[in-house]
Amino acid sequence: MVNSLKVGDRATITITFSEVEIFQFAEISTDRNPLHLDKDFGRASIFGQRVVHGMLVASLFSGLIGMELPGSGSIYLGQSLSFKAPVSIDEPVTASVEVIKIREDKPIVTLRTVCINSVGTTVIEGEAVVKVTTPNQHEN
Amino acid sequence: MVNSLKVGDRATITITFSEVEIFQFAEISTDRNPLHLDKDFGRASIFGQRVVHGMLVASLFSGLIGMELPGSGSIYLGQSLSFKAPVSIDEPVTASVEVIKIREDKPIVTLRTVCINSVGTTVIEGEAVVKVTTPNQHEN
Numbered sequence: 001m002v003n004s005l006k007v008g009d010r011a012t013i014t015i016t017f018s019e020v021e022i023f024q025f026a027e028i029s030t031d032r033n034p035l036h037l038d039k040d041f042g043r044a045s046i047f048g049q050r051v052v053h054g055m056l057v058a059s060l061f062s063g064l065i066g067m068e069l070p071g072s073g074s075i076y077l078g079q080s081l082s083f084k085a086p087v088s089i090d091e092p093v094t095a096s097v098e099v100i101k102i103r104e105d106k107p108i109v110t111l112r113t114v115c116i117n118s119v120g121t122t123v124i125e126g127e128a129v130v131k132v133t134t135p136n137q138h139e140n
Numbered sequence: 141m142v143n144s145l146k147v148g149d150r151a152t153i154t155i156t157f158s159e160v161e162i163f164q165f166a167e168i169s170t171d172r173n174p175l176h177l178d179k180d181f182g183r184a185s186i187f188g189q190r191v192v193h194g195m196l197v198a199s200l201f202s203g204l205i206g207m208e209l210p211g212s213g214s215i216y217l218g219q220s221l222s223f224k225a226p227v228s229i230d231e232p233v234t235a236s237v238e239v240i241k242i243r244e245d246k247p248i249v250t251l252r253t254v255c256i257n258s259v260g261t262t263v264i265e266g267e268a269v270v271k272v273t274t275p276n277q278h279e280n
Contacts, residue, residue, distance in 0.1 A: 013170060021168040028161040029199035030153060033206025033214070046215060046273050054216045055199040059169035062195045066173025074173070075186065076194045079221045133186050 005099055005109060005132070011069040012096040013060055017052045019089055025056045051086035052093075058124055060095035061113040065130055069097055070109060073133045077108065080126040085117070092118045097128065107132040145239055145249060145272070151209040152236040153200055157192045159229055165196045191226035198264055200235035201253040205270055209237055210249060213273045217248070220266040225257065232258045237268065247272040 026032045031053055034041035042050030058081050065074050087093050094116050101110035108131050115124040166172045171193055174181035182190030198221050205214050227233050234256050241250035248271050255264040 015170060017168075024164060024168050025199075028157075028164050029196060029203055030155060031199055031203035031206060033203070034212060035206060035214075041212070045213075053199070053202060055195060055202045055219075056169060059165075059171055059193070059195040062193060063169055063171035063173070066171060066175060072174060072181070073185075074175075076223045078223060079195075081219045081221070083216045083218060 005070060005102055007099050007102060009069055010096060010098040011064045012094055013064055014092055014094040015060065016090060016092045017056065017087070021056070022050070022052060022089060025053055029053070029055070031055070047086045050089055052089060052091075054081070054083045054087075054124065057087050057093060057095070057115055058113075058126075060093070060115065061097055061111075061126075061128055064095060064097045065111065065128060069099070069111070070130060070132045075131040075133055076128070077131055078127075078129040079113070081113075082125050083123070084125060085121050085123045087115075087117060087123050093123060095124075100127070145210060145242055147239050147242060149209055150236060150238040151204045152234055153204055154232055154234040155200065156230055156232045157196065157227070161196070162190075162192060162229060165193055169193070169195070171195070187226045190229055192229060192231075194221070194223045194227075194264065197227050197233060197235070197255055198253075198266075200233075200255065201237055201251075201266075201268055204235060204237045205251065205268055209239070209251070210270060210272045215271040215273055216268070217271055218267075218269040219253070221253075222265050223263070224265060225261050225263045227255075227257060227263050233263060235264075240267070 097111040237251045
C-alpha cells in the first residue's frame with residue numbers, strides 16, 4: 001500500500017463542531033474543562049468565549065489518516081500538535097494531511113497536519129507518523 | 141496560579157473505554173476507521189482486535205490539564221504524542237500528567253504526559269506545553 005503513496009498526496013475535511021459535539025466529547029473524554037462548557041467561564045477567558053477542545057479538532061487528523069490517507073490499515077505511531085489559535089463553536093474548520101516523507105526501509109510515512117479556520121488562520125499544526133499495514137497480511 | 145505549581149506535581153485518572161464511547165467518539169470526530177469499529181477488521185489487523193482511538197485516550201491528558209493540573213485557566217499550547225502500544229476496548233488505562241518544567245519569564249509549564257495500561261505497559265507518552273491564565277484577569 002505504501003508503494004502507491006507519494007510525497008505531496010493530500011486529503012482534507014471541513015467540519016463544524018456544535019455545542020452538541022462539545023458536550024458529548026466532554027463526557028466520553030472526561031475533559032469537562034469549563035473553558036469548553038461554561039458560557040460565563042468562556043466569556044471571562046482570554047478567548048472571550050467558549051472554544052472547541054483542541055484534541056477534538058486534532059482528531060480530524062486521525063480520521064483523515066485512518067480513512068483516507070494512507071487509509072485503512074494505518075497505524076498511528078505519533079502526532080505532534082501546536083495549538084496556534086482557538087476554534088469557536090459553530091465555526092467551520094478545515095483539517096488537512098499531506099505526505100511529506102516516505103521511508104525507504106520501512107512502510108512508515110510522515111504527514112504534515114494542519115487545521116485552518118474559516119478565515120484561513122492556522123489553528124493547529126503538527127506532524128503525524130504512520131505505519132502502513134495491510135490487514136489481511138496478518139490473518140492466520 | 142503558576143506560582144503555586146512546582147516541578148513534580150502530578151495528577152492521574154484511570155478510566156475504561158467501552159464500545160459505547162468508541163462509537164460516540166467516531167461520530168463526533170468523524171474518525172470511523174474500521175480498526176476501531178469493525179470486529180472483523182480489528183481481528184485481521186496487526187493487533188488481532190479492535191482498539192481504542194489513540195486520540196480519545198490522549199484526550200485524558202487534556203482533561204487532567206484543564207481540570208486538575210494546572211486546572212481551570214489552562215491554555216493548551218502544544219502536545220506531542222507517541223503511540224507505543226494499543227489500548228483494548230474495556231481495558232482500564234491510567235493517564236498521568238507531571239510538571240517537569242516551569243518557565244521563569246512566562247506563565248508556561250511543560251508536563252510529561254504518560255498513559256499506561258492495566259499491566260503497566262506504556263501505551264502513550266509525550267509532553268504537553270500549557271499556558272496558565274487566570275480567567276478573571278481578562279474581564280473588562
